[in-house]
Amino acid sequence: MLLQNTPDRLALGSLLVALTVLALKITAWKMTGSVALYSDAMETVVNVAGAIIAWMAIRFAARPPDANHPFGHHKAENFSAIAEGTLIVVAAILILQQAIAALWEPESLDLSVVGLSVNAAAAMANLLWSRVLIGAGTRRRSPALDASGRHLMSDVWTSVGVLGGLGFAALTGWGWLDPLMAVLVAFLILREGWKVIKSSADDLMDSAAHSQDREVIENAVRASSAGALQIHDLRTRRAGQAVFVEFHLVVPREMSVGAAHDICDRIEAAIDEQIEQVRTTIHVEPDFHIKKHGLEPD
Known part of the structure; x- marks a missing residue:
């Protein structure tokens, strides 16, 4: 079904991928107790919500023009992207709260190889699917697909940073590196959320074609x-x-x-x-x- 690569089916595929990745990241967090991995999982919750919104928006945008919308419903995708950007910002704030609390009261970590490997597998799944979405979003000029893909790509870099930080913490014994990395992750997510919102807001203000x-x-x-x-x-x-x-x-x-x-x-x-x-x-x-x-x- 997904092989036909229609926008709504790609969005549905994003939902399935996001749910799978969320399960993997929660497993990794539970196995390690890492605040940074918790922040990574929190962003994936946003991915799930964003995938649902994108799927609904793409289906709505495909409706033909009617008496009340003579130019069509195309901008529904832009509203979807702004909603996803807002969710990204909210996730960043929640991560900051958790990370700052952990900086004051650090918890011991169980940096199991299995737990970190599970999170790495989730990052790889995000990487592969983000390339599919960004490519489809570019070809079809779909703000919803492009925003979802770029969000997933930021999630990939977040995971890479988190895993690197945890590895460094394990080598040095500096446990505070874990919540510190979560703070850095939160700011990266916040930046990505702003970029998604700004891009879609430009389209809502009738920006020119590329x-x-x-x-x-x-x-x-x-x-x-x-x-x-x-x-x-x-x-x-x-x-x-x-x-x-x-x-x-x-x-x-x-x-x-x-x-x-x-x-x-x-x-x-x-x-x-x-x-x-x-x-x-x-x-x-x-x-x-x-x-x-x-x-x-x-």
Whole structure:
């Protein structure tokens, strides 16, 4: 089922992976008593919640436009990513509380090889799945999948740091390194949460399409607009996985409406071939609206 790699199935796969990783990390924490491993497990709880939210948001975003949402429901993914970022921040605060308490009252650690190996296996599972999600999120321009993947990737680096810190604590006998590492982990998680929130907030404020997408759109417009004189005021914006494109198309004043419409159809088809889930709006103008700066057809 997951091999089809549809966004909702990838999100469902994230939930299954997160639950598996959570079970592994809780096992590792129970076996070692490590506060740093506890912090690692706490972040995975956020992963589970984030996976549920992402799955629901992706399914909602796929709904067709309706009377109340004529442009679709694409931004549901952006809200999902912001919610996940908020959960990341909350997890960081909880980890800080636990770590600071442990700094004042350190607990003895049982650094069993089995426990650390279990946590390492969980980190490897996160690494593999994060690459799948980031790749799919980039290809599909999915904020929800990309946020989930980057969150998992930060979890991987967190696990690497925690395991390294515990290993160093075992070698030196400095037990305070464990809660200190948990504090550092909390700040790393806090930083990642802020990045996720900021990125999705930009999309909610109608940020432009990514530079590579804009270049593809411009090339498609120029290559398919033979018969027109100029393209200007080309603007793009992102909403979830969708990209909205609008521009002015200048044509000879004597051109018929039908001929101008044919050019518009050709341009829209060319953009559709290059960009998935794109919505194009073209405003046709006569030639006395030519501007000094604009794109010319190839």
